[in-house]
Amino acid sequence: MGTPRSEIVPVALEPKIQRMALAANPPTPVDAAEQRQLIEAIKAKLVERDAVLVVHYYVDELLQSLADQTGGRVSDSLDMAAFGQAHPARTLVVCGVRFMGETAKILSPEKTVIMPDLGAECSLDLSCPIEEFSAFCDEHPERTVVVYANTSAAVKARADWVVTSSNALEIVSHLKAQGEKILWGPDKHLGRYIQRKTGADMLLWQGSCVVHDEFSANKLAELKAQHPEAEVLVHPESPEAVVNMADVVGSTTQLIKAAAASEANTLIVATDRGIFHKMREAVPGKTLIEAPTGGRSVSCVACAHCPWMAMNGLTNLLAALEDPASHEVSVDPKIIPKAAQSIQRMLDFSRSRGIVGKPSG
Ligand code: 13P
Numbered sequence: 100m101g102t103p104r105s106e107i108v109p110v111a112l113e114p115k116i117q118r119m120a121l122a123a124n125p126p127t128p129v130d131a132a133e134q135r136q137l138i139e140a141i142k143a144k145l146v147e148r149d150a151v152l153v154v155h156y157y158v159d160e161l162l163q164s165l166a167d168q169t170g171g172r173v174s175d176s177l178d179m180a181a182f183g184q185a186h187p188a189r190t191l192v193v194c195g196v197r198f199m200g201e202t203a204k205i206l207s208p209e210k211t212v213i214m215p216d217l218g219a220e221c222s223l224d225l226s227c228p229i230e231e232f233s234a235f236c237d238e239h240p241e242r243t244v245v246v247y248a249n250t251s252a253a254v255k256a257r258a259d260w261v262v263t264s265s266n267a268l269e270i271v272s273h274l275k276a277q278g279e280k281i282l283w284g285p286d287k288h289l290g291r292y293i294q295r296k297t298g299a300d301m302l303l304w305q306g307s308c309v310v311h312d313e314f315s316a317n318k319l320a321e322l323k324a325q326h327p328e329a330e331v332l333v334h335p336e337s338p339e340a341v342v343n344m345a346d347v348v349g350s351t352t353q354l355i356k357a358a359a360a361s362e363a364n365t366l367i368v369a370t371d372r373g374i375f376h377k378m379r380e381a382v383p384g385k386t387l388i389e390a391p392t393g394g395r396s397v398s399c400v401a402c403a404h405c406p407w408m409a410m411n412g413l414t415n416l417l418a419a420l421e422d423p424a425s426h427e428v429s430v431d432p433k434i435i436p437k438a439a440q441s442i443q444r445m446l447d448f449s450r451s452r453g454i455v456g457k458p459s460g
């Protein structure tokens with residue numbers, strides 16, 4: 100047999116993904132007076148359109164605060180999906196990246212789902228084109244296909260299960276206990292971490308996150324030497340050597356909870372720096388330090404911020420509410436039922452294990 104698909108496809112895609120990350124344009128910054136005007140206009144439009152904000156932790160803290168003030172949600176990708184599905188609003192305004200908007204639409208096809216910028220990608224999603232991934236699955240028909248939520252609607256429709264970093268350990272352990280072998284995509288780092296923790300038989304697609312891939316184990320070791328008292332919190336999309344240095348590995352919500360539960364007063368955090376807004380609220384007295392990246396990265400120079408999450412701002416949020424038709428997330432109706440099945444399987448499992456709240460009402 101030649102080189103397995105899993106070793107060639109993402110490598111071939113890398114230059115394209117890097118170009119797209121560099122081309123991601125954040126909205127033009129606005130001054131304080133303009134911010135106030137935009138915030139008031141957005142609040143009025145949310146009421147007028149019967150709309151609710153569903154915001155990821157990595158997005159601009161002004162949008163996170165707006166969600167908090169208007170009855171919306173700031174959360175991780177699993178909880179965003181559950182919240183959007185359960186909320187009665189007619190319009191979901193998803194501030195994050197495209198797979199989050201698509202998941203909301205798949206779970207609630209009857210609702211209007213809009214995003215400030217429909218061009219907000221995710222390198223994991225981009226690294227896993229449906230044609231190549233489907234061929235990879237076809238080569239291994241005996242395996243259960245488990246995909247990360249950071250994928251297109253078509254890839255979710257090809258999968259048996261969708262998972263997020265909040266529930267991947269539990270779901271893969273559950274599948275392993277049933278004797279199932281797994282085909283995993285697209286994040287190689289999260290896949291390897293889950294494989295190591297569960298001992299499951301997993302074939303891994305070779306995608307990665309342009310942000311988390313940049314964390315440097317060598318620089319982290321130097322930083323730890325300067326702060327021997329600090330605990331290290333790491334998102335599992337990070338490279339193995341960084342994960343190996345962690346005191347806690349978890350999803351964004353799990354890292355915020357770990358910060359609150361920790362006895363340490365200094366925390367080094369390896370995930371997108373957008374998380375610091377909510378983490379600071381959770382632990383106002385603690386010192387929070389960003390884990391170091393390797394230097395000049397694809398997304399920016401020595402920083403850890405997703406170029407696509409940064410595309411969400413007040414100006415394009417208001418534009419989306421003023422002209423929903425040109426900001427509306429659409430998913431091929433033919434794909435929706437199958438994609439909904441694998442997402443709903445994840446939500447039902449997560450609710451049964453108390454990993455995510457039960458829907459209200
Ligand atoms: P969470 O599900 O932990 O919020 O992660 C989503 C993500 O895109 C991390 O990069």
Ligand code: SF4
Binds near residue numbers: 222
């Ligand atoms: Fe995707 Fe990484 Fe951005 Fe998360 S931080 S949305 S995994 S590119």
